[in-house]
Each structure stands twice: as structure tokens, then as C-alpha cells.
């Protein structure tokens with residue numbers, strides 16, 4: 001039998017019987033050709049490539065990650081629960097050392113789902129990777145986690161959830177927000193007062209090719225990872241940077257994705273977007289799988305692959321070079337910046353957010369306040385308005401000091417339901433969730 | 439009358455069935471020359487009287503399997519069109535291999551034509567090196583065999599003795615397995631041909647028409663000897679299929695069970711889930727090669743009645759070494775069968791000395807020694823059972839419906855067949871805490887399984903309305919369809935074509951086991967459908983009466 005260099009666990013869950021609407025790009029057919037390619041390639045015959053069936057995520061992990069409004073059951077579909085469950089299943093297989101690396105090829109994606117979620121944004125309702133992180137912390141006591149988001153769209157949901165969390169380094173590479181949904185992910189989005197510099201964004205110009213992506217990897221991501229020293233690296237492996245993707249304007253290829261995966265060497269990859277289901281996904285997925293398993297991928301090329309035609313401009317090359325320098329200096333000066341922010345906002349650090357739900361056509365308005373605390377990353381209070389609901393969401397962070405924890409509980413106890421439709425408390429420290437009205 | 443013959447590791451078992459009843463059976467010693475032994479057993483067992491009302495003879499042989507294991511194979515040249523994907527070096531299985539340029543994609547669309555000129559010079563080289571058998575395989579050829587056929591045409595002028603094209607062996611996707619299956623199909627050609635000719639001579643001598651002689655396939659199905667000439671590979675590994683099928687029929691068609699056949703040298707374990715014998719998801723593994731040859735999923739343990747019991751480093755070891763009773767001489771040895779007999783109080787004097795010596799080495803009583811050996815043996819079997827159950831329950835599912843509502847496989851009983859079945863039964867029952875059934879005729883269950891084998895087949899239809907194409911590789915059908923073709927029409931076409939192939943008479947015998955229809959969207963617009971249907975023939979096994 002064939003054997004790969006690294007043992008690899010795969011979850012292949014195409015959800016052939018689920019779709020958003022009959023002509024939606026996030027559709028039943030999406031992983032069909034990928035599975036054809038994997039089958040024809042004989043990948044199931046490698047003795048150390050294992051296929052696992054996913055499990056449904058337990059509600060507890062959703063509650064510890066999101067505030068689902070009005071309730072989990074009213075907005076989260078079965079397929080979203082299976083996608084999140086898949087992320088947990090694959091994490092479990094990797095952490096229990098059943099396999100060295102894991103890749104969950106699942107749909108629907110999750111990286112646009114914020115901490116407070118009212119429904120579908122960019123085909124996401126709950127955040128698969130963020131839920132996985134809660135699981136890793138609870139069950140495996142993992143401390144330092146790096147999430148590298150290589151989807152073409154900014155991973156705004158993941159950024160939101162780990163905004164003020166130093167233990168999760170979030171780096172997103174994406175097509176510039178001025179040219180693509182969701183319109184965020186600029187270099188000045190660098191994290192909350194207690195985690196400044198632990199969110200890093202690399203907005204790339206349209207038509208960036210393999211060269212540009214790999215430059216960012218070599219000159220920013222890998223050096224930062226070496227300094228951060230994560231216990232685990234997670235790749236939000238969106239595949240919509242591909243030159244044939246219908247929703248985006250980038251020039252990344254299957255070879256590029258494979259090289260990126262090989263260099264990044266994530267412990268776990270989770271599929272996000274990627275809608276060129278016929279011309280890209282079969283080859284890109286195969287390239288990623290081969291790279292993760294340590295199999296030679298040099299013969300995996302799209303039938304119409306032409307590196308000359310995909311070459312990026314000199315202007316793009318120069319821009320990316322400056323971009324990496326700029327972002328690296330943010331990383332280098334993070335302590336200094338944190339000190340300054342905490343000097344200015346001595347009590348609470350507040351930001352207003354307006355979040356558009358593209359698939360559903362409504363807007364949420366939020367006021368997020370983060371307590372400046374000397375002993376922990378600080379209590380988070382979110383006041384959210386949307387669809388006639390008014391929500392008070394309280395987050396006690398996993399590293400909370402006793403004062404912040406007590407304050408969070410007290411606030412929850414003393415807030416009357418009358419003013420709010422929902423009063424919710426996520427106590428990440430003691431892994432408990434409370435809601436009013438109950 | 440139906441006659442079944444099964445070649446096992448140590449014996450050749452024969453059985454005759456008439457009107458659903460076993461009317462005769464006999465076990466023959468297996469001699470050195472396999473083909474001679476088979477013919478001799480057949481000649482002895484089949485009386486002229488039997489021939490008068492003979493319906494068919496089914497043979498389960500190991501001739502081709504043996505040839506592979508012993509590497510007694512023909513020289514083969516392989517033309518492989520690898521296309522995009524893994525580096526193809528690992529596919530080099532022939533004596534000469536040529537990687538052709540060209541590619542067909544997963545929808546059966548030609549991406550790059552095959553380079554026939556370079557193929558021709560490779561064929562020339564093959565011939566110059568004295569290679570007579572040719573295998574031709576392309577990636578995604580089951581979606582569109584055009585490139586394989588083009589090479590096949592080009593090969594005609596070189597007069598190869600035997601040529602095999604990959605797409606005809608199976609409709610399933612799996613390129614490496616397609617390559618290896620095609621190679622093996624070519625490599626066993628001569629040995630199978632020898633067997634074929636011997637049977638032909640036998641049929642002429644005994645005046646049995648060739649149409650009445652069948653070969654058992656590793657999936658439990660049977661195929662007429664004449665129809666298998668181009669597919670000698672389908673005659674491999676039929677032993678486990680025969681025993682699985684025998685156990686299945688003798689237990690009156692149980693729903694969820696484990697079938698264990700304990701023979702002389704090995705114990706084979708098969709699984710019955712929801713009334714069907716579980717098949718290998720892609721196909722059998724033959725020697726070191728994974729193939730697309732449809733086969734019953736079975737696990738094998740190197741443990742049988744003739745397994746020698748030894749003590750190695752203070753622990754009991756059973757098998758895989760075997761010895762026959764007549765090899766007993768001045769070197770005393772104990773087999774697993776001896777142990778079973780002793781502990782079932784069929785005390786035999788002859789084993790006393792050997793048993794005494796072994797048990798004293800471990801400083802325990804003979805009774806305890808036997809208990810130890812048996813619990814070791816049961817543990818060996820149990821491990822394989824667990825492996826099988828876990829494997830079946832972890833087969834990938836691709837739909838929410840199956841993930842949430844699909845049933846888990848949980849066997850209700852063990853059906854135990856093979857020579858020592860009665861002796862092993864109480865121990866399995868006690869240690870595994872599961873009901874164990876030893877059916878009547880357990881001694882020749884595999885010959886019965888071989889005799890009653892049914893036609894078993896799978897068909898994969900893929901329809902792509904953007905291209906206006908429909909393929910059913912197993913029936914060699916590649917035809918046009920209209921743009922508004924639907925899944926209902928596809929099902930109708932498939933059933934029609936299967937009936938037309940005359941592999942079954944009745945529409946009810948064709949079962950649709952998987953169906954899906956995907957809307958294909960290009961630029962946010964519906965532009966066609968991808969329809970996939972999998973059908974199989976319902977196994978129609980003969981009911982045995984007591």
C-alpha cells in the first residue's frame with residue numbers, strides 16, 4: 001500500500017443534500033468534483049491517510065463562542081452544526097495523535113460569523129474555527145493558537161471573536177477590502193486594548209499571484225509565527241484566491257496553494273470559501289492534501305495553468321513588500337502601542353460597529369466596550385441592535401481575574417430584562433452560559 | 439442439479455445440490471499440481487448420472503491467485519495516461535511502462551489529446567523486448583474511454599497476444615487501482631488460459647457443454663467460463679466469497695451477522711449488514727496490489743485446524759505455520775485442532791505427550807494450557823471482528839441524511855462454518871458473549887456457497903446535461919441525452935439497459951442503491967444537471983431446504 005510522509009486525517013463532508021437556494025454559489029455541487037478527483041487519485045488507499053465521518057457540534061460549544069439571536073435553534077441549520085462538528089472532530093483526531101495533520105473539507109464555511117450572530121453573512125452562520133478553538137482550550141488546555149486565514153475574503157468574524165485575545169494570533173491575507181466583501185481587514189485593524197498586534201491584516205491588491213502570497217508567507221507570516229511560538233497552527237483554507245474563482249479577482253494557483261500549505265505546515269486546515277468548483281477546487285484541494293501529507297505535488301496543475309499569464313505587476317510586487325514591512329513593524333511595536341492605548345482609555349475602551357448581513361439584507365449596530373484591567377484581558381460588554389432585538393452580551397474572558405468575573409456576573413444579575421430582549425453571559429473562565437429570559 | 443467445487447488451502451470440497459437439497463458431498467485432498475487436482479476431483483465427483491440433469495457446475499479456484507502469490511506471471515507492457523495528479527512513478531507495475539501525454543477530466547471532457555505517435559514507438563519497443571501482453575489505462579477513462587480506445591486501435595497493428603483496457607474492468611473511479619487491475623488482468627492471462635483449456639478438455643471429454651460451466655467471482659457472483667476469457671482477473675480470491683455466501687444461505691438469510699469460516703490454514707471473517715454481504719469499497723487487494731476487482735469484504739486470520747501450537751519466549755503462539763495429521767511422526771507436534779478436541783473431552787491418546795510437554799514448559803495443567811490456547815485464538819478472531827465492524831461503521835457518508843439517520847452496523851450473531859466449527863462454537867459463544875450458530879452442512883458450506891452463487895453486478899450511470907452525455911461504463915454505453923434530461927429518465931434508461939444486457943430477466947431484480955442530481959451553476963445561472971445513479975443486481979440466492 002502507498003504511504004505518505006505525514007499521516008493525515010480528512011473529513012470529507014460535501015453535504016450533498018444541503019443548499020441555500022437553487023442557484024446559490026454555496027451549493028450541493030461544490031465538493032462533488034473534488035471528491036471525484038480524490039477518488040480517482042486513489043487517496044483513500046494511502047495507509048496513513050484516514051477519512052473520518054463528522055459529528056454534530058454540541059450546543060455548549062456554540063454558546064461558548066457565539067451569542068445566537070434569537071436562539072441557536074432558530075438560526076443555526078443542521079449543516080452548519082455538522083460543519084462546526086467536523087472542525088471539532090478533526091481537532092480531536094490531531095490532538096489525540098491519531099493523525100499528525102488534519103484537513104476538514106466541509107461546507108458551509110464559517111469565518112464571516114461574528115461573536116454576536118443573527119444569521120447568514122457570506123454563507124456563514126457560526127464560526128467553525130472559533131468553535132474549534134473553544135474546544136481545544138476546554139478539552140486539551142491548549143494555550144497559544146495561531147489562525148492564518150488564507151481565504152480571499154477578510155476573516156472578519158474570526159477577527160471579531162479573537163479581537164481582544166492575546167493567546168490567539170490571527171493573521172488574514174485577503175483581497176483588499178475596498179474591492180471586495182466584507183470591506184474590512186485593513187492594516188489598522190490590529191486588535192483590542194489587551195491584544196494589540198495579535199490581529200494582523202494583509203490586504204492584497206487584485207491580481208496578486210503566487211509570488212505575492214508566498215512573499216507574505218516568507219517575509220511576514222513565518223517570522224511572526226516563529227516569534228509567537230504557537231502550540232497549534234490552524235489554517236482557514238479558503239480557496240477563492242484562485243485565478244478562476246467567479247467571486248474574486250486574484251491570481252493564485254493550485255501550485256501556489258500547495259507551496260503555501262507546505263511552508264505554513266498547519267496542524268489543522270479547515271476549508272472556507274472557494275467557488276470555482278470545477279476549474280479550481282479539485283486541483284487546489286488535491287494540492288493542499290498532498291502538501292499536508294508530504295506527497296510530491298509537482299504534477300498537480302490546472303489543465304489551463306499558465307504562470308506567464310498569471311504574473312503579477314511590478315507595482316503589486318513593490319506594494320506587497322511595503323505592506324509586509326509595515327505590518328511587521330506593527331507586530332514589533334505591539335507592547336508600545338498597547339501601553340499607549342491603555343493610557344488613553346483608562347476605564348473602558350469602546351468601539352462602534354455596523355455589521356451588514358449580505359445574504360439576508362439587514363444591518364446590526366453594536367457598541368462594544370472592553371474593560372481596561374491590569375490583571376486580565378478585561379470584561380467585554382456588547383450592546384447590539386438588530387431586527388427589533390436589543391441584546392446585552394457580557395463576555396468573561398478565559399483569562400479573567402476574579403474581579404472581572406464577579407463584575408460580569410453582577411451585571412448580568414442586575415440587568416433588567418425589560419430594557420433588553422436578551423441579556424446573555426458567556427463565562428469562558430468557568431465554561432458556563434447564562435441567559436435572560438431563561 | 440448444481441455442482442459446486444471450492445479449492446481451499448488443504449482440501450477441495452465438492453457438493454451436489456438438487457431441488458434445493460444437498461444430495462452429495464465429498465472432500466478431496468489437494469495435491470501438488472492445482473489444475474490436475476481440480477480436474478481429478480471433478481472427474482471423480484461428477485458421475486455420468488449427474489451429467490444427465492446437470493444445470494451448472496460452479497468452480498471457485500485459486501489458480502490465478504496462486505500465480506500472483508508465486509509471481510508466476512506473464513510479461514506485460516503498460517501504456518498509462520496519468521494526466522494531472524500524483525507523480526506517476528508508483529504506478530509502474532508492468533515489465534515495461536510508458537506514460538502517455540494527454541488528459542481527460544472528471545466530467546469526461548478531453549483536456550489534452552493523447553499523443554499517439556509517441557505511444558506507437560513505445561508499442562514498438564514493447565514488441566522488440568518480447569512483450570506479448572498489453573495493458574492500456576487512462577485517468578478518468580470510465581467517464582470517457584476515448585483515449586484508451588485510441589491506443590487500443592493503434593495497438594492492433596502490433597499483434598499483441600492479449601490486450602486489456604482499463605475502463606472495462608470496473609465503472610469505479612480510482613486510477614491507481616485501475617492501473618494495477620489492468621496489469622494483473624494481463625499478467626495472469628497465460629496461467630488462466632492453461633486452466634481454461636484444461637476445463638475445456640474436461641468438458642469435451644465428459645460431454646458437458648461449456649455454457650454450463652461457471653467461475654465464482656470474488657464478489658460472490660458467478661460468470662460463465664466463456665465470458666471470462668478477457669477478464670481472467672475476475673477468477674481470483676473466490677474462496678472467501680464462497681464461504682461468506684455459504685454461511686449466508688445456510689443460516690437462512692440472516693440480517694446482521696458475522697460469518698466465520700474456520701478452515702485448515704486460515705479463518706475468514708465476512709460481514710452481513712442489513713441482509714447484504716459487505717463488499718470492499720473499491721475492490722480486492724491482490725498480492726501487493728489494490729485493485730478494482732469487486733470483492734466481498736473479509737478479514738483473514740492465520741489460524742486454522744492445522745495451525746501448529748508452539749511456545750515462543752514463554753508465550754503461546756498459534757500458526758501461521760501448519761502441519762497435516764499425516765506429517766505426525768517422530769517429531770511430535772500439537773495443532774489447534776488437537777487442543778479443541780482435548781478441551782471438548784474428545785480425549786485422544788496420541789496428543790498426550792506433546793500436550794504434556796508444552797504445558798509443563800509453562801508450568802500449568804494440560805486443561806489450563808488448552809484454555810490459554812483457545813482464549814488466544816478467540817482473541818485473534820475477535821481482533822479482526824472488531825477491525826471489520828469499526829471499518830464498516832467508518833465508511834464515509836456524504837449526505838446529512840445518511841450521517842444523521844444512517845444505521846450503525848451491529849451484528850446479532852455469528853454464523854460459524856468449516857471443519858472444526860462444532861468444536862469452536864462453545865468457546866466463541868462464551869468468550870464473545872454472542873449467539874453462535876453452526877448450520878447443517880457446515881463442513882462443506884463453501885462448496886455450497888460456490889454452487890449457489892448468483893449473478894452480482896454494479897452499474898454506475900453518470901449523466902451530464904451540459905455536455906449532453908450519458909455513460910454507463912459497466913455496460914460500455916456512451917450516448918447522447920437532451921438538455922432537459924432528468925433523474926427519472928436516467929433511472930429508466932439504466933434499468934432498460936441492464937435488462938437489455940440480459941444479465942437479469944426481471945425489472946425488480948435491479949435495485950437503485952444511490953442516486954443524486956446536482957444543479958450545475960455557471961455564473962449564477964442554472965445551466966444543466968449532473969446526475970449520478972448507482973444500481974446493483976439484487977443477489978438471488980437459491981433457498982436450501984433440509
Ligand SMILES: [Zn+2]
Pocket residue numbers: 151152153238240272273274
Ligand atoms: Zn471567501
Ligand SMILES: [Zn+2]
Pocket residue numbers: 373374375376377378379400401402403404405
Ligand atoms: Zn480583570
